Amino acid sequence: MMCRQMEELMQRELDHDLDPYETELMHAHIRQCPECAAWRSRLHRLAEELESLPHVAPPYSVVDSILDRLPDLQGKPPAAAPAAVPPVVTPLAAEEPPAERPASPGRRRRSLYWTTAGGAAACLALGIFLFQNYGDMRQDARGIHEMALSPKAQKSSADQAGSAAKSSGSQSTPVDSAAGSSPAAESSTPGSRDGAVRMLTPDTPASERTPAASAKPPGLLPTTPQPSADTRTLAPSATAFSDAVQNSAAKSKGAPPEGTVSPAASAGDAPATAGPESPARTPGKLLTDAGVPKANETPQPTKGDQGKQTPRESVLGIAGLPEEETPEAGPGAVLTEPGRFPGIAWLPGLTLAPGSGLPDDSAQDKTTAADAAVPAPVYSPQGTHFASAEQQRVVIRDERGQLVFASTHQWADHERIALLGWKQENGFLYEVTRPDGSRQAYFVDLSQKREVPQN
Amino acid sequence: MVAPELIKAAQTGDRDALITLLREIESHVYRTAYYLLGNQEDAMDASQEALIRIYTRIETYEEKAMFKTWVQRIVTNICIDKFRKTKPSVSIEEHELVFHASDNVEQSVLSSYLATDIRRAIEQLPDHHRTVVVLRYLQQFSYHEIAESLNLPLNTVKSYLFRARKQLQTLLQDYQKGGVRG
Numbered sequence: 043m044m045c046r047q048m049e050e051l052m053q054r055e056l057d058h059d060l061d062p063y064e065t066e067l068m069h070a071h072i073r074q075c076p077e078c079a080a081w082r083s084r085l086h087r088l089a090e091e092l093e094s095l096p097h098v099a100p101p102y103s104v105v106d107s108i109l110d111r112l113p114d115l116q117g118k119p120p121a122a123a124p125a126a127v128p129p130v131v132t133p134l135a136a137e138e139p140p141a142e143r144p145a146s147p148g149r150r151r152r153s154l155y156w157t158t159a160g161g162a163a164a165c166l167a168l169g170i171f172l173f174q175n176y177g178d179m180r181q182d183a184r185g186i187h188e189m190a191l192s193p194k195a196q197k198s199s200a201d202q203a204g205s206a207a208k209s210s211g212s213q214s215t216p217v218d219s220a221a222g223s224s225p226a227a228e229s230s231t232p233g234s235r236d237g238a239v240r241m242l243t244p245d246t247p248a249s250e251r252t253p254a255a256s257a258k259p260p261g262l263l264p265t266t267p268q269p270s271a272d273t274r275t276l277a278p279s280a281t282a283f284s285d286a287v288q289n290s291a292a293k294s295k296g297a298p299p300e301g302t303v304s305p306a307a308s309a310g311d312a313p314a315t316a317g318p319e320s321p322a323r324t325p326g327k328l329l330t331d332a333g334v335p336k337a338n339e340t341p342q343p344t345k346g347d348q349g350k351q352t353p354r355e356s357v358l359g360i361a362g363l364p365e366e367e368t369p370e371a372g373p374g375a376v377l378t379e380p381g382r383f384p385g386i387a388w389l390p391g392l393t394l395a396p397g398s399g400l401p402d403d404s405a406q407d408k409t410t411a412a413d414a415a416v417p418a419p420v421y422s423p424q425g426t427h428f429a430s431a432e433q434q435r436v437v438i439r440d441e442r443g444q445l446v447f448a449s450t451h452q453w454a455d456h457e458r459i460a461l462l463g464w465k466q467e468n469g470f471l472y473e474v475t476r477p478d479g480s481r482q483a484y485f486v487d488l489s490q491k492r493e494v495p496q497n
Numbered sequence: 498m499v500a501p502e503l504i505k506a507a508q509t510g511d512r513d514a515l516i517t518l519l520r521e522i523e524s525h526v527y528r529t530a531y532y533l534l535g536n537q538e539d540a541m542d543a544s545q546e547a548l549i550r551i552y553t554r555i556e557t558y559e560e561k562a563m564f565k566t567w568v569q570r571i572v573t574n575i576c577i578d579k580f581r582k583t584k585p586s587v588s589i590e591e592h593e594l595v596f597h598a599s600d601n602v603e604q605s606v607l608s609s610y611l612a613t614d615i616r617r618a619i620e621q622l623p624d625h626h627r628t629v630v631v632l633r634y635l636q637q638f639s640y641h642e643i644a645e646s647l648n649l650p651l652n653t654v655k656s657y658l659f660r661a662r663k664q665l666q667t668l669l670q671d672y673q674k675g676g677v678r679g
Contacts, residue, residue, distance in 0.1 A: 050659065053655075053658070053659045053662060054655075056662075057633070057639070057640065057658070059640065084666060085662060085666070088662060088665055088666055088669070089634075089662075091612075091615050092615065092630065092633075092634040092665075093634055094612075095532070095612065095615065095616070095634060095635060096612070097524075097528055097635070098527070098528055098531050098532075099524050099527065099528075100523065100524065100527040100540075100541060100544065101537060101541075103520070103523065104519075104523040104526070104527060104541065104544045104545055104548055105516060105519045105520050105523050105548060107541070107545060108545050108548055108549055109516070111545075111549060112516075112549065112552050113553070445541075
């Protein structure tokens, strides 16, 4: 009977529920009762084990996973951004409100669509602009043709163009070379299928092109240093667009037609350059003034130009990447030599040049990685999955946002995660940079739901 | 410990404050769900449901109760509903295990229990016993807080907890001896 009472006291002792009198009573009993003493020891052992049970944490943020399911509070303003969102939990781009970032791959995709749609709209606007100036350009071309037919006019045109070239300086370079349209210049422009480049690249038959023009460097492909990942991709297109718009605007204002009257063209080859117009021309080919383009006119790059040119330079946003880029580049190249790729926060859709990684960009990469402490989510090539960093773990979800994989290890706050890229739809590579600069790449095999160190 | 100001802001409709509040409690909610349900997937489901319920019912919280016990009441109710749906109901009386002194007390005392055995033993407990143990040891709740969370009388909480400890002792001894499991 006494032991029964003591048992309760021993239980309450574990919960710090005994008063001093009860404590003394219990100790007095266990000094005389070895069985109760043993029982008490086992209870203490059990309590210690229970207290040391691991405080498990969710594999990814529960709140993030339900954000898109949380209704707006009635009559209250919607959330802008949660005040205490840990940055590592919400690895999306800065333009999206953190509160709405993680849970909605569809939202991200919509954002991507909007970006694409915006680019398409810009292209359309440019096309309309060019189409509206089509008449002016035709007149310009006709004027050139007439000048070419008239030696007098040709001479004065040469003077005029020469002065224009001098005054325009470096800006006229692409125009000049475009007007010259050397085979090399054309061939080094894989993106010349789109209107913007074509506008600067008259399809003069090769036999009629001047040696002088052919000898010119490809002005459409400036070999200036590439500034950053973003601008590196977009700068050439921006330049081409800028030049195109400047040309058209200048023409519409009656300025000398720089785009078509280059010194080379006016020096004697203008008749060939400004050939008879084809009435069947479409607006998209409006500057292929030499006539109907030939199917076999597609120029082949020369070796020298191949070395200088990268596929990025042809990306114009309008026509998209040249088809030949896609199969060669991509995360497959990443996986062959993971150590070559520094911590770059890859943008969705960004692919590697085949076999080269991002050469010559190590300094820029560091800048990029430093700026992008929180990597943006990276979609698989088919968009069936996307990877992101949440709470310092790499998490992969399917297109519906369902968790497919979460890295077992949670990296420390001072360790930076870089999402490198996908290998097809079921392989993903990421890299962790430690404060001492050391890096470790990991390959996530979704088919086996595991990750393997790559170095 | 969630700041009272944050709770008040959340109750007034500040969605940012409410989401911040959810972030502060999500690990506590998940921990309870994990030990009650025994696996990550069910725990995530229950945690999501609990947080959504907290989000939508935050205005019903009254300060006379502690916020943490209010939260734990929500998550334990969801978990109990879940494992009632998935497991056959077992009454506490059926599960009642009587403590028997071990034949080899010293050996039992000296050897430590494996964490996996402890988790498995917890899963074998009746629902309410398991809930009391989880709140006591994973949330460090007092008798009073457990009673408030589960809406149970204080003595019932004590009774459940004491019985649960006994049962755990017995189950763990069985595991150590390679005896009956489950």
